[in-house]
Amino acid sequence: MRSSFLFFWVHFFLFLNFNFPSNSLPSSPANNVTLSGDAYFGNNAISLTKESSCVSSPSSSGVGRAFYVHPVRFLDSETNSTASFSCRFSFSIVPSPVCPSGDGIAFLITANTEYSSASRGSMGLPEHALIAEDPFFAVEFDTSYDPSVGDISGNHAGIDVSTIISFVSVDVSSRGIDLKSGRQITAWIEYREAIKMIRVWLGYSQIRPASPILISQIDLSNQFKEFMHVGFSASNGQGSSIHVIENWRFKTFWSLPSVITMDTLEEGDCFVCISEDQSITNASISVDDHARRKKVEELAYGLGGLAAFLFSASAIFAVVLFFLIKSRRLHIRKSKEGPSCRYQTNRAPERLSLSEIKAATMAFNRTRVIGEGASATVYKGSLPSWGEVAVKRFDRGNEIDCMPNPFTTEFATMMGCLRHKNLVRLQGWCCERSELVLVYEYLPNGSLNKILHKHSNSTIHLSWQQRLNIVLGVASALTYLHDECERQIIHRDVKTCNIMLDAEFNAKLGDFGLAAVYEHSSVTREATIPAGTMGYLAPEYVYSGVPTKKTDVYSFGVVVLEVATGRKPVDDDGTVLVDWVWDLWEKGKLNEAADPMLMGKFDEVKMERMLIVGLSCVHPDPEKRSPVKEAARILRGEAPLPLLPTRKPRIRIRPVFPEDVFGEDIDDMPWMTPKSHLSKD
Structure with missing residues (x-):
């Protein structure tokens, strides 16, 4: 089995080995990692973004990236084969106590490291205009909610292929994970070329969870060029968070036997044994946590005055917004001509609170049920601004092993701007506590069946x-x-x-x-x-x-x-x-x-x-x-x-x-x- 091996730990030993002798020593991280934007080395980690105020600063781009200095081979032209790969890294996202959180962080494989990105909400990923000549693959850990790019929540993971709109994503709250908690989170990413499948695990422990949070069929051989760059990207957009990368391990495999799991490879193919690796990791956690707490305290003191100003401004804005919304809803009620006119706009589906959903369905009363399926129950509901709606409540206890979550699949597909007169229109959605809900237009004659x-x-x-x-x-x-x-x-x-x-x-x-x-x-x-x-x-x-x-x-x-x-x-x-x-x-x-x-x-x-x-x-x-x-x-x-x-x-x-x-x-x-x-x- 031929393999490539990239390894990075909290003391910054990083190397890429193409069949090097077993006694090869890793070189300095400064010689192996290229940083750009706001990224910098510090506190035994890579910080991709800097501390910032809630207002953009000319001295800060708000975007930071870190790539291994040499490109990695993913396609072999001689054998016409594509590499499989596995990746494990730890990260933490520490939001400012006085500002909205940043956009999030992404593991990135890209053909080009010199690119521009959207101004906000993109985690520094390439803009859509470049994908034809410079494809990329990313696993994003998104902490901002932007429905215009198909985000399902402000706490989700997604898989992106040459566009910042994820083709599959999941709210990680369902696994008890808060990306913005400031805690160290470990991610495992595995791609098997032989069966064209990507799997992603996420957890607070260094031990990989039993089941992945994401699993999807995808053929990356159509996306990869012969050599690609591997690294990370993060952005703050209009918020402020510290995005930190620790314990990075990346490997590519050629002709990988199907019975070998990623766990086996990590335990047996490392140049630094697991016990030493683990001891270093554990020893550094307390140091990193202390450093992060110190950063947050300094940020809080330094922005205390700004926080007071923003609080006052927010209060005024809230009052103005309240009257604008009230006026808009009154205008809708006065101007509507019938049930169908409400669905002629191309507005993005709105996020609704669980209290609004329960009020619309009489707390999911059985008398309101109009349809039941293998994974969801549909209720007839009523919302003040929309009138009658169909509320689809997904049964989370009925998930099918090894299949994408029906809510995730349906939501991601419908959020992809599907607009057609012969498709049921998605009006809104709710992902709160243990509830996953999609709100559709109500169709009075029910199903053809x-x-x-x-x-x-x-x-x-x-x-x-x-x-x-x-x-x-x-x-x-x-x-x-x-x-x-x-x-x-x-x-x-x-x-x-x-x-x-x-x-x-x-x-x-x-x-x-x-x-x-x-x-x-x-x-x-x-x-x-x-x-x-x-x-x-x-x-x-x-x-x-x-x-x-x-x-x-x-x-x-x-x-x-x-x-x-x-x-x-x-x-x-x-x-x-x-x-x-x-x-x-x-x-x-x-x-x-x-x-x-x-x-x-x-x-x-x-x-x-x-x-x-x-x-x-x-x-x-x-x-x-x-x-x-x-x-x-x-x-x-x-x-x-x-x-x-x-x-x-x-x-x-x-x-x-x-x-x-x-x-x-x-x-x-x-x-x-x-x-x-x-x-x-």
């Missing part, structure tokens, strides 16, 4: 035209997600339960708890843990675990057949809808599949067209499925009907065996398909 299959004694009968409009609305939403978003979004759970209907029976696709986000330029799709609902899942997805546009198309095809026939994907007697419709097609009796509830009130040509489109979308061969955009054109009569075989074709799927998995996940016997989380509803 309840109406179509007469749940809750529904007396609504959908006309043919309403059904056609619903299918076209879902097609429009999926076309937007697949082809028109900045990043491609695979929904992974398209079904009638997740299609909501407004007052005019327009369809709106919701529930992005299983969504997968990809760059449009990414060609390959790695296996994930298959998840979704039986009857809607494409056979190749169940077998391989690889989500694509084609797997969403299959689910859409099932919805089309469901709307046309009024039958469930899997009937109570076990009949599979797709097979049942294929059987009628083979017998030349396709129109007999039409929903009896329509009582013949439909155009037979259009009904046949819808059924053929549905069968085309559920074709066993994914390459022969009609794209959603093309399916919509066919339904509108703008394109010719697709050609279907006279009989349902058979397709063989080769067994899939994982070439590389984490050692702790290996079963006694190999399994034919990836483990999955499937629901029946």
Whole structure:
């Protein structure tokens, strides 16, 4: 096994070893670490930011960075391989007692260390304009809340790929961690190239926690250049915090055996033994804590007068803000023309307090429940400035092992500025104490599933035209997600339960708890843990675990057949809808599949067209499925009907065996398909 090894401890021994002799000595940190901006060496650590007042100073950039002086090889052009890596470091963030906290700190791998960053909220990470030529990867520990860049809270960790908008993040309060506590926190970051997976752990102890706070599929081979720079970045923005790095260890691996864990590598591959390393770390903690306390005390005394001034100014500002908000809400109530006009703005979702959420739902009263799923319960609520809303409360005791948190996935996806008339609009959110809540616009006609299959004694009968409009609305939403978003979004759970209907029976696709986000330029799709609902899942997805546009198309095809026939994907007697419709097609009796509830009130040509489109979308061969955009054109009569075989074709799927998995996940016997989380509803 070939490895590269970068090691840094509190006494500043740092070296990068490319198969150096075992008796090589580490050199001075000043010769191995490059500092820029406000970063400086001091108190047995790297301080990335300086003490500052709450007002920006010309002598301080508010941004500090530290990089290993030499670039690290991540791509091997000779073998066309990408390195895996592991990283462990300790850090602390000490906020000023009189100012807002700074922006936070980020572990960074970047192609270029000479770059500009946004003025606030970016932790000194590169601006979006440079990502095409200078890609980067970062794990951020964010202590500021900026919804414009998709922040979920002012205490979260996230994974960034060439943009400061995290594609996956988690509020670390859920693990009992306060990034702004001033305490020493240890982070572990591991990337396995063989299975394209990143995992992040976080804890107050030097012992790695049993489960990661973040786990995500990602292919970094598309982001890395041959040589990249490794280091850290932090910024204060409009606040003030001391961002400190200690105990840094970084290693790259080539041809890493899947059964070796990061713990094993750290215990057996170090040039300085663990006991010595640990003794030095423990001996320095009290010194560093004393130094940090002294810094905070000096900062408090020095800014005492400023604090008094800011307190007075804040009081005046609060009074003015109160009257402005009151005036704005009064204006909204006077000017609103109807329920739909409130949702025409493109404002970012607002953070709400738990008390507001409880008041809206009568303390989550069971009488307010309008929907329940595997990971959340939906309540009908009412907020003064918005009127009726749908409050989605996530069940934190129902998390699925080794899968992204549904709240995190859904929130991150919806905060990515998803704006489309056929997507349910996210209005607000709450992450307080043990509650995770998303607030959506309220859609009075509920889910398509309840109406179509007469749940809750529904007396609504959908006309043919309403059904056609619903299918076209879902097609429009999926076309937007697949082809028109900045990043491609695979929904992974398209079904009638997740299609909501407004007052005019327009369809709106919701529930992005299983969504997968990809760059449009990414060609390959790695296996994930298959998840979704039986009857809607494409056979190749169940077998391989690889989500694509084609797997969403299959689910859409099932919805089309469901709307046309009024039958469930899997009937109570076990009949599979797709097979049942294929059987009628083979017998030349396709129109007999039409929903009896329509009582013949439909155009037979259009009904046949819808059924053929549905069968085309559920074709066993994914390459022969009609794209959603093309399916919509066919339904509108703008394109010719697709050609279907006279009989349902058979397709063989080769067994899939994982070439590389984490050692702790290996079963006694190999399994034919990836483990999955499937629901029946």
